Amino acid sequence: MKKKTFLLLLFILTMAVGIVIKNPFILNMLSMAALTVIVVTGLNLLLGFAGQISLGHAGFVALGAYISSLLSVKLGINPWVAIFVAVLASSLFGAIIGYPTLKLKSHYLAMATLAIGEIIHIVVNNYVELTGGPQGFSGMPMLSLFGFVLDNETKFYFFIWPVTFLLILLSINLVESRFGRAYKAIKSKENAAYAFGVNVHMYKVFIFTVSVFYASLAGALYAFYIGFISPSSFGLTQSIDYIVMVVIGGMGNFFGIFFTTIILSVLPNILTSIEDYWPIVNGLLLIFAMMVIPNGMKRLFSWIK
Amino acid sequence: MDKVDAIMSIENVTKSFGGIKAVNNVSFHIKKGEIKALIGPNGAGKTTLFNVITKLYSKDEGKVFFLGKDMENYKPYELIGLGISRTFQNIQLIDEMTVIENVMLGYHSKMRANVADAFFHLPKNKKAENEAKEMAFESLKFLKIEDTANKFPHEIPFGYKRLVEMARALCIQPYMLLLDEPAAGLNESETNRLLKTIFRIWEQNVSILLIEHDMNLVMNCSHSIVAMDEGRKIAEGPPSYIQNNEDVLKAYFGK
Known part of the structure; x- marks a missing residue:
């Protein structure tokens, strides 16, 4: 089966789930999962295809969330315009920060991106006058679409999932073009990439920027959906969670990552009785996955070409 | 040799690592439509020179011209646009x-x-x-x-x-093909097939520069050979000349 055919089937299934299920708790959980899918799909382009790690992606989610919220609440700008500006600004920030950072390789790149994520987190946490600090920030208005206010779980579900699928479709398109081949070359055989005309550094900066775009967009939509943001949602833990989802999902495998992300973001909500132990469970799960299925869920979806 | 005939000219190229001159003042031309081989014992500087040509290393001195263009300001990923293509010694398939x-x-x-x-x-x-x-x-x-x-x-x-x-x-x-030890790891029948392939490529008007250890292949397919030893060019000429050149024999057999 082709990727896009399977994606369409998944889309139909997701819409059907939205129609059948009326429980707002479940719908909310799935919408939150969709937001995570957006971040992880972007990270997958960077890590799964181009082979470049980022340990600071939660920071970019925070950028999108805080910039859009501040623009909307403090300056009274229309939410959609605020989201648009926030995503643009975050992506620009990603490009500027990515330019020097992506000259680094492997461990050094991991350290540098970790630092960027932490800096964003610290700024948001400590600039109390602007961001509210650890107390969080709220007051964002509901999003509305063509006069149709997204004021309940069902409505947001039917907004966020089509957006998510569109973003997945775009990333599949990119990967199935000459750029996809170039990124796969960069990931494993950089010299071959050079030899066949790939400006390796600029390509890395570009895909980094795209993944920051995905992350900040998810952050901005999250902020307006929940109406409240605080630094604790955008820490190193979340950055690592995103990486775990890409790795267990099977680096570069869209659908493995799709399901892994949904499962891993829904599980903690279901297993509330072990909430306190979730980091331990999560860690054990990762160790187990790496030992038993080092290629993640790749094989499970190998029939999708 | 007339520079006009040359598709690539390497002029007085020097590249050192620390105090060691891996490539020492090497010059030669590759004519249009020629198969040129670069030979020499291990550590002769062939690969270093190859990496200088493909811009993976920067050179200390000298110039490389391709179709009359100074390659100084080209980036490694711009060579293909000029019409220079290559293969790798250690297979670089994805x-x-x-x-x-x-x-x-x-x-x-x-x-x-x-x-x-x-x-x-x-x-x-x-x-x-x-x-x-x-x-x-x-x-x-x-x-x-x-x-x-x-x-x-x-x-x-x-x-x-x-x-x-x-x-x-x-x-x-491409106008020019760089082959980095194409016969490495191949058995005899595969090498024979390679030899035929190289000729077929050459028939398409592609100039070829190859680094090779397999003397049989080199002697059979190249029009001209450059022999290197300890970073220097020690001889250049057709296979028959190289085969009997004293310096080349000395470099290989240490007479």
Whole structure:
């Protein structure tokens, strides 16, 4: 089966789930999962295809969330315009920060991106006058679409999932073009990439920027959906969670990552009785996955070409 | 030699690592439509010179000209645009792509679809993809390995991987092909096939520079040979001359 055919089937299934299920708790959980899918799909382009790690992606989610919220609440700008500006600004920030950072390789790149994520987190946490600090920030208005206010779980579900699928479709398109081949070359055989005309550094900066775009967009939509943001949602833990989802999902495998992300973001909500132990469970799960299925869920979806 | 005949001129190139001159004042030309071989014992500086030519290393002194252009200001990823293509000694095929996709990577620089075309899969992208696929298939057909098109590199024998690398290098129809030890790891029948392949490529008006250890191959296929030892060029001439050159024999057998 082709990727896009399977994606369409998944889309139909997701819409059907939205129609059948009326429980707002479940719908909310799935919408939150969709937001995570957006971040992880972007990270997958960077890590799964181009082979470049980022340990600071939660920071970019925070950028999108805080910039859009501040623009909307403090300056009274229309939410959609605020989201648009926030995503643009975050992506620009990603490009500027990515330019020097992506000259680094492997461990050094991991350290540098970790630092960027932490800096964003610290700024948001400590600039109390602007961001509210650890107390969080709220007051964002509901999003509305063509006069149709997204004021309940069902409505947001039917907004966020089509957006998510569109973003997945775009990333599949990119990967199935000459750029996809170039990124796969960069990931494993950089010299071959050079030899066949790939400006390796600029390509890395570009895909980094795209993944920051995905992350900040998810952050901005999250902020307006929940109406409240605080630094604790955008820490190193979340950055690592995103990486775990890409790795267990099977680096570069869209659908493995799709399901892994949904499962891993829904599980903690279901297993509330072990909430306190979730980091331990999560860690054990990762160790187990790496030992038993080092290629993640790749094989499970190998029939999708 | 007349510089006008040369597709590539290497002039007084020197490259040192620390105090060691890996390439020491080496000059030679590669004529249009010529198969030139670069030989020498291990550590002679062949690979260093190759990396200088392909811009993976910067040189300390000297100049490299390609079709009259000084290559000083070109980046490694701009060589393909000039018409210089290459293969690698240690196979550089991408494992997660099929053979045809690997060869299509060779056509990357000629594809005009930009990122917007790619993201939205616009007609321009579709057209570019089809064209690349066609060219890649032609290239595989030229080397008579089109039946491997949909296999992955790990599914085909080592000798075929070498040919796939050549198909990838030939996909854009380059003016010049650089072969880095193409016979390394090949058995005798594969080497014979390689020899024929090199001639067939040459017949397409591609100038070839190869580094090679396999003397049989070098003596049989090249028009002219440059012998290096300890960073210096010690002899240059046709195979018959190199075979009987005292300096070359000394470098190889230490007489």
